Amino acid sequence: MRWEGKPLVAEAEKKAIVEISELKQYFNAGKKNEVRAVKDVSFSIYEGETFGLVGESGSGKSTTGRALIKLGDITGGQISYKGQDINDIKRRKDLLSFRKSMQMIFQDPYASLNPRLTVKEIIGGALKVHGMTENSKERTKRVYELLESVGLNRQFANRYPSEFSGGQCQRVGIARALAVEPDFIICDEAISALDVSIQAQVVNLLKELKDKNNLTYLFIAHDLSMVKYISDRIGVMNSGRVLEVCEADELYIAPLHPYTESLLSAIPTPDPEAERRRVRTEYDPKYHHYDDHSNVGLHEIAPEHFIYCHKDEIALYKKKREKLLRQAKQQYA
Amino acid sequence: MEDKTILEVKDLAISFQTFEGVVKAVRGVDFTLKKGETLAIVGESGSGKSVSTKAINRLLPKKNTMIESGEILFEGTDLLKLSEKEMQKVRGNDIAMIFQDPMTSLNPTMQVGKQIAEPIVTHKGVSKEEAKKQALDLMDLVGIKNPTENYKSYPHQFSGGMRQRVMIAIALACEPKVLIADEPTTALDVTIQAQILGLMNKLKKELDTSIIFITHDLGVVAQMADRVAVMYAGQIVEHGTADEIFYNPMHPYTWGLLASMPTLDVGQTDLYTIPGSPPNLLHPPVGDAFAPRNEFALEIDFHEEPDMFKVSDTHYAKTWLLHPSAPAVEPPEEVRRRKAKFESLYMGKEEINEMGGEALGSRS
Ligand SMILES: Nc1ncnc2c1ncn2[C@@H]1O[C@H](COP(=O)(O)OP(=O)(O)OP(=O)(O)O)[C@@H](O)[C@H]1O
Ligand SMILES: Nc1ncnc2c1ncn2[C@@H]1O[C@H](COP(=O)(O)OP(=O)(O)OP(=O)(O)O)[C@@H](O)[C@H]1O
Ligand SMILES: [Mg+2]
Ligand SMILES: [Mg+2]
Numbered sequence: 001m002r003w004e005g006k007p008l009v010a011e012a013e014k015k016a017i018v019e020i021s022e023l024k025q026y027f028n029a030g031k032k033n034e035v036r037a038v039k040d041v042s043f044s045i046y047e048g049e050t051f052g053l054v055g056e057s058g059s060g061k062s063t064t065g066r067a068l069i070k071l072g073d074i075t076g077g078q079i080s081y082k083g084q085d086i087n088d089i090k091r092r093k094d095l096l097s098f099r100k101s102m103q104m105i106f107q108d109p110y111a112s113l114n115p116r117l118t119v120k121e122i123i124g125g126a127l128k129v130h131g132m133t134e135n136s137k138e139r140t141k142r143v144y145e146l147l148e149s150v151g152l153n154r155q156f157a158n159r160y161p162s163e164f165s166g167g168q169c170q171r172v173g174i175a176r177a178l179a180v181e182p183d184f185i186i187c188d189e190a191i192s193a194l195d196v197s198i199q200a201q202v203v204n205l206l207k208e209l210k211d212k213n214n215l216t217y218l219f220i221a222h223d224l225s226m227v228k229y230i231s232d233r234i235g236v237m238n239s240g241r242v243l244e245v246c247e248a249d250e251l252y253i254a255p256l257h258p259y260t261e262s263l264l265s266a267i268p269t270p271d272p273e274a275e276r277r278r279v280r281t282e283y284d285p286k287y288h289h290y291d292d293h294s295n296v297g298l299h300e301i302a303p304e305h306f307i308y309c310h311k312d313e314i315a316l317y318k319k320k321r322e323k324l325l326r327q328a329k330q331q332y333a
Numbered sequence: 334m335e336d337k338t339i340l341e342v343k344d345l346a347i348s349f350q351t352f353e354g355v356v357k358a359v360r361g362v363d364f365t366l367k368k369g370e371t372l373a374i375v376g377e378s379g380s381g382k383s384v385s386t387k388a389i390n391r392l393l394p395k396k397n398t399m400i401e402s403g404e405i406l407f408e409g410t411d412l413l414k415l416s417e418k419e420m421q422k423v424r425g426n427d428i429a430m431i432f433q434d435p436m437t438s439l440n441p442t443m444q445v446g447k448q449i450a451e452p453i454v455t456h457k458g459v460s461k462e463e464a465k466k467q468a469l470d471l472m473d474l475v476g477i478k479n480p481t482e483n484y485k486s487y488p489h490q491f492s493g494g495m496r497q498r499v500m501i502a503i504a505l506a507c508e509p510k511v512l513i514a515d516e517p518t519t520a521l522d523v524t525i526q527a528q529i530l531g532l533m534n535k536l537k538k539e540l541d542t543s544i545i546f547i548t549h550d551l552g553v554v555a556q557m558a559d560r561v562a563v564m565y566a567g568q569i570v571e572h573g574t575a576d577e578i579f580y581n582p583m584h585p586y587t588w589g590l591l592a593s594m595p596t597l598d599v600g601q602t603d604l605y606t607i608p609g610s611p612p613n614l615l616h617p618p619v620g621d622a623f624a625p626r627n628e629f630a631l632e633i634d635f636h637e638e639p640d641m642f643k644v645s646d647t648h649y650a651k652t653w654l655l656h657p658s659a660p661a662v663e664p665p666e667e668v669r670r671r672k673a674k675f676e677s678l679y680m681g682k683e684e685i686n687e688m689g690g691e692a693l694g695s696r697s
Binding site: 057 | 349351352353375376377378379382383384394433434437478482485490491492493494495498516519520521522523524525526527549550551552553554555556558575576579580589590591593594595596604605606607610611613615674678
């Protein structure tokens with residue numbers, strides 16, 4: 001099994017494409033209505049992997065994604081993409097190539113598509129801006145291909161966003177992101193509005209593209225079974241912080257942070273009988289006073305397994321991990 | 334749960350005029366909703382879930398919508414026959430809706446607290462101060478932190494999940510008799526989702542609210558639904574109690590849905606997908622709309638639309654496979670596993686009850 005040690009990407013190839021360190025993003029900073037959306041977020045994303053980001057609603061996942069794609073200035077910390085501090089990307093030409101290299105599929109599909117444009121204009125526009133096609137005939141052909149790749153009929157090309165169902169709209173957003181052939185895609189709840197069979201289809205498509213073109217994904221979602229399926233590694237967020245980062249399977253076998261435990265215990269299963277018996281563990285954020293401590297941060301408990309904690313808690317978490325892994329081994333033996 | 338029908342949709346058919354022609358989005362939908370029950374509607378994206386339920390509250394765009402046929406009886410009155418003014422009363426008071434797309438259904442220029450308080454004033458006729466107090470309580474109830482400060486926020490200052498909770502608060506504000514929730518928890522993390530689902534269930538118990546719950550998350554369906562309807566290409570292709578749909582599904586599309594879900598098992602590598610893509614509703618196919626994607630399709634599926642076959646008093650499915658002279662087929666492995674559970678569940682009833690489970694098949 002994967003969690004027993006076999007690395008997903010051989011150690012030598014592990015190269016970070018994104019490095020976020022101690023990111024802070026405050027809204028209305030200094031004012032009475034200041035919101036500390038992101039307080040302390042650090043993680044790296046390796047080239048060619050899918051990094052899942054899960055966690056509490058309002059914990060700062062989308063804000064982290066938006067900071068990464070340079071929608072607005074960050075309050076503190078550092079983000080680098082392909083070795084370059086994104087703060088230094090300023091020239092028009094560099095920005096354009098940054099935008100081509102990194103795409104985001106937004107959480108709210110209707111709001112992120114221009115209601116006055118047809119789907120053909122929306123996707124075609126992206127193709128045109130980045131010089132992906134030579135002429136309009138080629139462009140139309142490519143739009144059709146893209147629509148079909150996300151399971152939409154080519155006849156939809158002349159429709160406006162409001163004439164689509166929620167899931168269809170979401171897929172238009174996906175097609176638009178894929179259109180410019182980026183290296184890195186941020187998928188913010190990109191598949192949550194889709195029914196399971198189309199989710200499976202889109203996820204398989206994302207996987208296929210990743211293998212073929214060595215794409216890298218940041219996959220923000222709340223559906224923990226899908227995140228587990230698609231991700232190589234996962235980060236768990238709660239109120240502006242990344243609390244746990246580790247390989248996908250390990251997270252489900254050895255969740256160490258109590259917030260992760262509470263998340264996992266709340267995953268609904270497609271089994272009415274099991275649902276009737278469900279027991280959930282709750283997490284009280286007041287239990288950790290992260291705001292008041294100076295000695296807290298993301299600490300490595302085991303290779304590739306990080307927990308946001310106080311230095312003194314490391315030993316405890318190490319023990320907990322060993323115990324959970326032992327139990328899992330017995331169970332899967 | 335009483336056995337009183339509160340809402341009945343009969344033979345509903347809806348088309349849209351679009352650039353490329355007439356889209357037959359809903360093609361003959363029938364269902365009933367009883368007082369105090371939760372009916373979940375699941376199914377293909379674009380199969381007509383949102384459209385059929387928006388029709389109940391008459392919220393489809395007038396410009397290009399055509400109601401081809403049907404009746405929507407709410408406590409015996411056909412809503413399709415009401416004047417716009419009469420309908421407005423029904424909308425806030427009796428039938429409330431939580432929409433799939435919170436950003437476009439909230440007013441971007443109005444403080445969120447006011448958006449919750451306003452319908453309370455209009456429909457309950459209380460004072461502004463009282464409405465504000467109730468709105469703050471509701472915000473707290475749906476898990477929006479610091480209600481007093483957030484009362485004054487605008488939608489764009491909220492995260493996706495917070496907006497969705499505002500929508501939920503607005504819908505609950507007037508304690509409706511029927512709550513239509515279209516993907517209400519899609520943008521929420523599982524713990525808050527659990528909280529909201531709990532809240533809806535509480536409402537249902539205390540006020541006997543009936544709920545239509547649209548979701549593609551079958552885990553949520555398992556947690557919420559008394560009955561489930563499965564839609565494909567503008568029609569309901571199977572409906573039954575939650576246990577019947579999860580443990581004894583009959584329609585190959587339902588099989589495909591159940592088999593497409595990832596599990597939490599370690600090392601799952603392949604995700605099953607239903608081959609092909611949904612039919613073009615500009616020209617709905619003859620026969621069974623699912624046939625071209627159905628590995629179990631019979632010859633007749635391509636010529637003749639199947640009847641709704643009865644499986645039990647509560648369970649119906651629209652597939653020729655249930656015809657007495659249809660050949661027996663072997664469903665996918667995931668479904669066989671589920672069917673085995675169905676047998677063990679319904680034969681081992683006593684044993685399960687002793688272990689503390691509730692009575693099967695009925696959940697109140
Ligand atoms: N423009 C803004 N002005 C003020 N506050 C904001 C703004 N954008 C986001 N916030 C706040 O920042 C916090 C984090 O929001 P964010 O959208 O990143 O959450 P999220 O983790 O993506 O949540 P969800 O799962 O609900 O989408 C929330 O409290 C939100 O209200
Ligand atoms: N205003 C409109 N004009 C034209 N076609 C429309 C309009 N609204 C919906 N449709 C079409 O009607 C069909 C049913 O849409 P509906 O929104 O009910 O799907 P749904 O089952 O809710 O899907 P999802 O799970 O993706 O939300 C879709 O094919 C959609 O494209
Ligand atoms: Mg978000
Ligand atoms: Mg819908």
